[in-house]
Amino acid sequence: MALERPALLRPADTEHNFDEQFKAIRDTSAFLRTGYLYTRDGNLVTGVLPYRSYSDEYVALATPILGALDGMDTHLRRSMRDLQDWSSLKHPEAVVRLDAKRVAVLTAGNKLFMAHGIDPIRIGL
Numbered sequence: 001m002a003l004e005r006p007a008l009l010r011p012a013d014t015e016h017n018f019d020e021q022f023k024a025i026r027d028t029s030a031f032l033r034t035g036y037l038y039t040r041d042g043n044l045v046t047g048v049l050p051y052r053s054y055s056d057e058y059v060a061l062a063t064p065i066l067g068a069l070d071g072m073d074t075h076l077r078r079s080m081r082d083l084q085d086w087s088s089l090k091h092p093e094a095v096v097r098l099d100a101k102r103v104a105v106l107t108a109g110n111k112l113f114m115a116h117g118i119d120p121i122r123i124g125l
Contacts, residue, residue: 001046002031003065003109003121011124012099018083022076029069032062061112068108072101 007015007024015021024040031037035053037045051062075098076083082090083098103123110120 002028002037003106008102008105009121009124012095012102015083015098018076018080022073022080025069025072025076029066029073032066032069057115058112061108061115064108065105065112068101068105072098072105075101 005024005028007021008028020040027038027040032051035048035050037047039045051066052059054062075094079090079094079098082088082094085091088094106121106123110123113120
């Protein structure tokens, strides 16, 4: 559920509000760490155990998801100005890199899902 958010499902070039995407990425990362998932506007969606409370196998599969989310978070923070400025010469490159990071998050998530017999998320390109 945490990975099936527009911030991850839609290609980066379709994102209209990178600040909102940044918040969604932070919320998704916080969910894995704390077990509490919130919507972009701060409403609690669900609460479960944090990822480290599960088996070692699960933790090993979930850790790359967090790493990929952290990479996406870092890129959004560092490139926010270029992402939001459609006229910036760096905008196209920033969007391409952001989308690669988005795909990395979903790819890591799909490895966990498939290991547990869950259908993978379709990665839109």
